[in-house]
Amino acid sequence: MRRSIRIALSVVVAVSAANIRDPLSSACEGGNEDSTKPELLSIVVQVTTPDDEPIEGASVRPYGLRTRAERGSHYGWNPKTHGPNAELLTDAEGKIEIQYPKYVTEQLETGEISLQVDQEEFRSVRQDCSIDRAPIIVKMVHGRRYSLQAVDATTDEPIVKNVFCELSGEGGWNEWKLLEDGTLRSRAVGLERDFLRVIVIPDDGPALFSAPFYLGNQPEQIRDYRLPNIPVEPGRKIQGRLDETVPRPVINGHVVLRAVNTIARNDRDSQLGWSDWVPIDAEGKFHFDSVPRNSIVMAVAVCDGYLSAAAIPEELEAAGIEGEDAEAFSSSSQILPLVIRLKDNLDDWTLPMLPTASCRVTVLAPDGSPLPDAKVSAWPNQYFPGIGSTVIGNGYSSSKGLQLSAEQQTRIWETESQNEMRKLGVLTDFRAAYLQTTDENGVAVLHTLPGGQSSAVNGQISVKHQDYEMPTSPDHPLRRYAQVELFAEETAEITIRLQPIGTETIGKK
Numbered sequence: 001m002r003r004s005i006r007i008a009l010s011v012v013v014a015v016s017a018a019n020i021r022d023p024l025s026s027a028c029e030g031g032n033e034d035s036t037k038p039e040l041l042s043i044v045v046q047v048t049t050p051d052d053e054p055i056e057g058a059s060v061r062p063y064g065l066r067t068r069a070e071r072g073s074h075y076g077w078n079p080k081t082h083g084p085n086a087e088l089l090t091d092a093e094g095k096i097e098i099q100y101p102k103y104v105t106e107q108l109e110t111g112e113i114s115l116q117v118d119q120e121e122f123r124s125v126r127q128d129c130s131i132d133r134a135p136i137i138v139k140m141v142h143g144r145r146y147s148l149q150a151v152d153a154t155t156d157e158p159i160v161k162n163v164f165c166e167l168s169g170e171g172g173w174n175e176w177k178l179l180e181d182g183t184l185r186s187r188a189v190g191l192e193r194d195f196l197r198v199i200v201i202p203d204d205g206p207a208l209f210s211a212p213f214y215l216g217n218q219p220e221q222i223r224d225y226r227l228p229n230i231p232v233e234p235g236r237k238i239q240g241r242l243d244e245t246v247p248r249p250v251i252n253g254h255v256v257l258r259a260v261n262t263i264a265r266n267d268r269d270s271q272l273g274w275s276d277w278v279p280i281d282a283e284g285k286f287h288f289d290s291v292p293r294n295s296i297v298m299a300v301a302v303c304d305g306y307l308s309a310a311a312i313p314e315e316l317e318a319a320g321i322e323g324e325d326a327e328a329f330s331s332s333s334q335i336l337p338l339v340i341r342l343k344d345n346l347d348d349w350t351l352p353m354l355p356t357a358s359c360r361v362t363v364l365a366p367d368g369s370p371l372p373d374a375k376v377s378a379w380p381n382q383y384f385p386g387i388g389s390t391v392i393g394n395g396y397s398s399s400k401g402l403q404l405s406a407e408q409q410t411r412i413w414e415t416e417s418q419n420e421m422r423k424l425g426v427l428t429d430f431r432a433a434y435l436q437t438t439d440e441n442g443v444a445v446l447h448t449l450p451g452g453q454s455s456a457v458n459g460q461i462s463v464k465h466q467d468y469e470m471p472t473s474p475d476h477p478l479r480r481y482a483q484v485e486l487f488a489e490e491t492a493e494i495t496i497r498l499q500p501i502g503t504e505t506i507g508k509k
Contacts, residue, residue, distance in 0.1 A: 038101040040083045041110075044135035047094045047117055054094030055119055055140055061087040064114030065104045066128060069478060069507060071111055075104050078415050087410075095135065107507035108478065120187040124171065143188035145224045150184070150198045150210070153231035158182050159208075162201045164402050168212075168261075169193035169269040174409065191220060192269045195261065197292065198230045199402065206290035207399050208232040212261050212272055235290035236342050238297070240349030242284035246306045253280030253303030254428055255351070256382070256395035257288060259295035259342070263325040263386035271386065277395030277428050291342055296321065298337035300382045301351045302393040302430060305448055309352040310336035328385035335382040335392055335450060357451025357486035363442045363463055364497040370442030371498065374465040377435045378446050392450070393430030400426045449486050456485035461494060468498035478506055 047058040062085045065075045077085045082101045090096045100113050110131060115138065117125040122140035129136040150159040160182025167175060167189055176184050184198070194216035200208040210230045218225055238257075242250060259274040274295065280286045280303060291297060296319055301308040311319075316326045319341040329336055338351060363374040381389045401412065404426065411417045412426065421427040436444035451457055460481040463470045470480040484494045 038081055038083050039103065040099040041102050041131075042097050042099050043113075043131055044095055044097050045090075045115065045117075045129075045138060046135045047090050047096075047119075047138045047140060049122075050139050050141055054090070054092065055122065056090055056092050056094060058090045058094065058117055058119040058122075058140065059087045060090065060096050060098065060138075061085060061116045062098060062100065062113050063116050064128075065100070065110055066112040066114070067104045067108040067507075068111030069108055074114070076413065076415075077114075080416070081105075100131065103507070105506070107505050107509075109507065118187070122188050123190050124175070124187070126170065142223065143190050144218075144222065145188050146186045146196070146215075146227055147225070148184050148198065148227040149182060149229045150200060150232050151229045153233035156229075156231070158229075159200055159232065162203070162403075164199045164201070166197050166199065166272055167193045168195040168272050174406065188223075190269075195270055195272055197261075197272050198232055199398075200232050201399050201402055206234045206237075209235050209274075209290070209292045211293070235292050237345045237347075238288040238291055238342070238349060239347050240286055240351060242280060242301060242303070242306070243350050243352050245353040245355070246284060246303060248284060249282035250280050250284045251304040252430070252432075253284070253286075253301065254278060254393070254395065254430070255280060255286050255288075255299055255301045256393065256428065257291070258298045258337070258384045258387055259291050260298075260386065261292075261295060263296060263321060263328070268386075273387065275396045275398045277397060293342065295342050297340050297342045298384050298387075299339075299351070300335060300337050300392070301353065302433075302448060304433070305356055306353045307335060307356055307392065307448065307450060308338055309354050311339040315339055325385065334389055335380065337382070337384055354453075355451075355489045356447070357449045357457070357459075357488055358445060358447045358491040359449060359459065359461065359484055359486065360491055360493045361436075361438075361444050361446065361461055361463070362493070362495040363438045363444070363465075364495060365468065366497065366499055368497065370438075370440070371465065371468070372438050372440050372442060374438040374442070374444070374463050374468075374498070375435065376438060376444040376446065377462050377464075378449060378459060379434065379462075380450050380459070391430075391434065392448070393428060393433065395428040397426055400424060445491070451486040451488035451490065453488055456487055459484050459486045459492075461496070463496050463498065465498055467501065469501045469503065470496065471499055472504050472506065480506075 045060050047055045063077050067073050083099055088096045100110055104110050112128045112130050114128050117138050123143040125138055125140055150163045163178055165176045165184050175187050178184055195212045197212055198210040210232045254277055257276045261272045274292050278286050278288055311329055316329055319339045361376045363371045365371045380392045382392045383389045412421055422429045433448040438444045462481045473479045473481050482496050484492050486492050
C-alpha cells in the first residue's frame, strides 16, 4: 500500500493529553507578548468534601487559562505574562485567594482558570473553573492508597533505590513516595484507575519494568491496600534505521516514541504510557535501550527535510489495533506515527520516510522595507492516537524526567525552563526547523514542513516583532497568521507586511 503523510497544518491553541505525567504541548501562533506587568484580579477558591466539609491544607495551583471568547482554547500559564502561579495551601475553611490575569493575551479576557488541587488523602482534581462563579468550589473525594515493593525478577531481591510507579489514567509521577525501606506508597487515587506499572531506573544499565498489574479485582471498601511484591526486568531493545529515501549523512535527526499497553481511546483509565526519544546518527541508525515489553509502540522520525510516513492498515492489524482505534490512524489531519507491537527485541526496524516542504518568508515593516530580527514560526503537529498532539519532533524522555528533582518536575513545561530541560535530555530540540529569525533582508526559511505530494497542504505562518504586529487572519480574527500552500520537495514563498502595534487589538471592544 502506498505510503503517505496525512497532514494539515491546523491552528492548534491547545491539545488534550492522556495524562499529566507526559503532557503533550502544541506551539501556536499568537499576538506579541506583552512584557509589561499583567493586570491581575483575585478570586477565592474553596476546597470541600462532597458533603461540603472544608479541606484544610489542600494545595491549589493554577496551570492554564481559557478565554471568554473561545472556551475551547487553552493556554498554558506563563508566569511572565499571566502572573505568579505558585502552589498555595487552603486554610481551616478550605479557602485560598488566588490571582489571575484579566487578559489571557492582548485583550482576550480570561473566562476560565485550570486548577490542579491535591491533598494526599483525597483524589487529585484537575478542573476548569469559570471566574463568573465566586467562590470557585472544588470538591474532592476519598480514594484508595496503595503500597508495594519492587523486586528483581531474576533474584527476587528487593529493590530499594530509584523505584517509581505509574498508574493508568490521569495523574502524575508525584502520586508516589519511596519510603526509606524501599516501599512505594501512593497518595489517594481513584478506583477507576485499574492498572499500574513499576519502573526502576538503575544508576547504570537499562530501565526495568514490571508487566501491567491489574488492580480492578480489589473490594471497593478497601481504602489502604498492600500489593504483593512486583517483579521488574529489562524491557525490549529497538534498533532501526531510516530507509534509503533520506540521503546520508542524516542531519539533525531523532525518533520520538510513545509506548502504551492499549490505545484506549474510550478507556483512558486503563492506559499506561512510556515516552522516549533518541538521536539518529549520520548513517540513519537509532537505538532504544529499554521499552516496556508487549507495548504498542508508536514512533515518529524527523530529520532535516524528511518525516516518517504513517502506518498502513497491515501494520495496524499486526499490532492488534482494530475498529475505532484503527480509524484514528487514518482520519487525523496531523502527522501520524508508525506502529508495531513490541513482543521481542527488534533488531532492524526500517522506518519509511517522505520528503517535506520549505517556506521562504519575507517580512516587511509597515513602510515596505525589509525587517530583520522578526521571529517567524510554524507549528505542524504530530498526533499519537489515544494520547494527544504536539509539534512535530517534540519528544519527552520518561526516564530522564523521573530523575529530575521534585522542584524541576513542577516546571518541566514552563517556557522559562525549556532550555534547561533540553540540555538535560528530558526534551528534544527541533525548534530551528519551525522557528527562525529574519536576516538583514527580512528573510527567514522554515523547513521540514509537511507538504502535499499531488495536492497542496495548507500551512500557517506567524510573525512576531518587538516593534510591530502581524495583521489578524482574514478567516480567524482572533488569530494572527498567514496561510501558504506547501508541496513536498518545493519551497513556497510568502511575503508578510507588519503593522504598528495597536492597529488591531484582539479582543478589544
